[in-house]
Amino acid sequence: MPFTPDDQLELTISHELIPQQVRKELHESFHIRPPFVLPILLSDLLLPTPCTHRSVSSPPPTTTAGTSPAPHTYYTVVLIDRATDRIVGVGTLFLERKFVGALGVVGHVEDVAVGKDMQGKRLGICIVRALSGISERLGAYKTVGNCNDVNIPLYEKCGAVRKGNEMAKYVNDRARL
Ligand SMILES: CC(C)(COP(=O)(O)OP(=O)(O)OC[C@H]1O[C@@H](n2cnc3c(N)ncnc32)[C@H](O)[C@@H]1OP(=O)(O)O)[C@@H](O)C(=O)NCCC(=O)NCCS
Numbered sequence: 301m302p303f304t305p306d307d308q309l310e311l312t313i314s315h316e317l318i319p320q321q322v323r324k325e326l327h328e329s330f331h332i333r334p335p336f337v338l339p340i341l342l343s344d345l346l347l348p349t350p351c352t353h354r355s356v357s358s359p360p361p362t363t364t365a366g367t368s369p370a371p372h373t374y375y376t377v378v379l380i381d382r383a384t385d386r387i388v389g390v391g392t393l394f395l396e397r398k399f400v401g402a403l404g405v406v407g408h409v410e411d412v413a414v415g416k417d418m419q420g421k422r423l424g425i426c427i428v429r430a431l432s433g434i435s436e437r438l439g440a441y442k443t444v445g446n447c448n449d450v451n452i453p454l455y456e457k458c459g460a461v462r463k464g465n466e467m468a469k470y471v472n473d474r475a476r477l
Pocket residue numbers: 347411412413414415418419420421422423424425426446447448450451453454455457
């Protein structure tokens with residue numbers, strides 16, 4: 301399928317939020333932009349095993365272009381393989397408005413995934429840098445992301461340092477997988 305330019309798509313957020321520097325560093329075979337549907341299920345498409353932690357009691361929200369259940373909170377970017385117009389990477393930033401710390405904003409990098417056949421091409425770095433850049437542009441005083449040990453170098457290469465530990469309480473054992 302031929303590559304579809306951004307101006308032919310109804311994107312969920314402005315493509316101008318993505319830092320120019322990130323675009324410059326991306327190999328010309330790829331393009332980075334916001335998605336034209338809400339990000340729900342996008343990371344599931346790329347991951348080998350489906351996410352098990354989605355609430356089982358509520359159906360996934362509708363993925364209608366241009367609408368969001370929480371406006372000005374979720375910012376997703378996708379990486380497109382220009383040759384196929386296929387999504388090969390995805391990541392989401394969400395903004396947390398703190399009630400302490402002078403009502404500051406913290407950006408959270410979540411659900412970063414690159415298709416198995418496209419891993420190792422520095423696309424993960426591109427996604428994390430894009431999300432950090434958007435976070436800074438939108439006024440966050442810091443950007444954080446939880447990851448397993450194997451992915452620590454990915455974040456370090458994007459300028460992050462290890463800080464604290466993540467604690468989690470799961471509702472059932474299946475969600476822990
Ligand atoms: C994590 C993930 C997004 C990385 O994407 P990627 O495009 O392959 O990563 P990059 O090519 O940008 O690699 C960036 C750096 O991360 C590290 N890295 C990436 N994959 C790694 C692996 N499998 N083992 C060890 N280090 C790895 C390397 O330091 C690499 O830098 P280098 O190329 O200079 O050595 C991808 O492996 C993925 O989708 N994994 C499954 C989903 C997942 O675990 N998501 C959580 C992300 S926190």
